[in-house]
Amino acid sequence: MNRLIYLDYAATTPVDPDVIAQMVQCLGMDGIFGNPASKSHYYGWHAGQLVDRARQQIANLIHAQAKEIIWTSGATESNNLALKGIAQSDLSKGKHIITSQIEHKAILDTCHELEQQGFEVTYLQPEPETGIIHPEMVRDAIRSDTLLVSLMMVNNELGTITDIAAIGEITHAHGIYFHVDAAQAAGKIAIDVDAMHVDLMSFSGHKVYGPKGIGALYMRTRPDLKLKAQIHGGGHELGCRSGTLAPHQIVGMGAAFALAKQYLHAEQLRLSVLREKLLHGLEKLTSIHLNGHATQHVANYLNVSFSADNAARIIQSIKQVAAVSSGSACNSNLAGSSHVLASLGRSTTLAENTIRFSFGKCSSEAEIDMLLVAIVENKGIPFITFD
Template identity: 65%
Template structure:
């Protein structure tokens, strides 16, 4: 990196703090989570290797790991023996898809997913296609991003071994009707994997009531640390996986590697807090989302990307339709708030979001889209600040002098 680029980065860091509206990318660690983690790092704390069975340092670490396993299981109404520790949702997705495909390849080689999944799913499916598997990519409903049970029913086959769909889309917040889809997969003898990285802590999850066989979870989306996640794998009826990481037989042979006690404890505590605060937080954030959406509508023509009602409160993805003012609007927003023009996992790419493209959003609207995502530290004043900044540059009193470019959603 050039010295000029370095100076530019330092200047950016020293600028006044932006309002954080990118909780879909990551969340800050909750203070209570941090306290629990710190207690597992020093010599005076529980720093031992959980796999060390010959002394108390290892025993105490193992106790904390198993307690955290139970906390994660409680968030999704699972048995703690069904929780496998991973490095995050990306690894969980890889283990689920590759592990199932390779173990059940004798039964069939057909997999179903959708065009708007996270890249951890899409890239893994592309790799499985190279290994001889056939993947059907469901096209979502235009504009809303819904993946319906009827879509799954239309393409499922006797040789379909796995359906993998996300619970909440990471760019538009649209919810998938997993409950009805699970009935289809169970009746067909097909396994169902759900990427719940963006859904855990936001919607009620019960893997016992719903016939979900595998579920990916991530700590850093729910105020836990980065670098830790989990995969739920059903024990009855038992789901079998071919391990992808070997060396030591940890996690019942399904994922080898020394367990990071401090991160695991952090994820457990984050799940505990998410379970207790979910309903209240969704109600609070829903008000903030509505305030921002209405405020933007009053200022400029926008199009909602995602479903109007079937969504979580945390995300709002809109395209700014006034091509003459879109750059001004987006630059103003980014001056005051940390937002995303797509998913953080694709931020290095200049091409339009694959999610918005699959929704049929016109290229110019996809390029002028912004994802706002709200969380624990978002306030009504934050929303007011963004809207006030936009009012200052858009002069709303002249807005209706011209015909709107598109119908407001």
């Protein structure tokens, strides 16, 4: 069976070979396999040292302190811990939360759960077509009882960037906690949690060429910021998240974030060339609608809706040669079109004829050429040069 061109890096990334090598060293008897919580022997000490180093590697990418990093099983758990932990820590601070209609389901479903517990949630509608959440939208939604604002930095379907720094200025001025889902932003855009006035930030290892099953939550050091633990049993991770730490996964995530910091800018420049090549190639072939902002985006994603009469055939031809997505991988088992595209004002027909292309380390211009040629051949139209 021929391997498909992989263009679904937003769903998950392959683990970097250098990351794998470091993880393997934490598995066997000859490696550093101990329980970091075991403080009475060197097996535990060595494991603890690696965990601390990885904590610092996460902190380095976002200009934080290592002690502000809490390990979790992934961004979904980090999001749950941030929102539920804040909401349930002190009910006297207010019961109003602001988020948006185009957040990841880990945020939306958590907000729906909190609504069942008596909280009120304002779901901001993004700017049509672009998916931008403007700072003034947040400012206008703030109430006297607003406890928390939670927004993603880079939308997982569109690649659109939210102006987190500007929104952080607003939340900071009002004394409101600010949580940011940065699962799709880490390693793609510069992050400075202090400059952006972010209090909580969620990360995932497997979106940054690290292993699955590991994530982190940044929690700013401030006296009034406390989280109610959602997993109990041992009081690990500052009492916020109990459970034995997995050094091999943590080391993998730390190594991946260190590599991401090193190559961030160069990789964005390289991928921007691929994105523009594919976008212009598709525009030559057929009628498409760009979903997301034309300039305020990371280079890794291209989300387009096909509007020609033969849209279904074009999409079929793409899926015959490339692994792509129709939306978020977390929504793939749900019926119906993307909630993100619906919030942008896209019709059901356009939303159903949409593909999210996402690029990564192994993506190349040759692969883009192969994809475009395959579309031409399957459409039965004359060959076009895509230079």
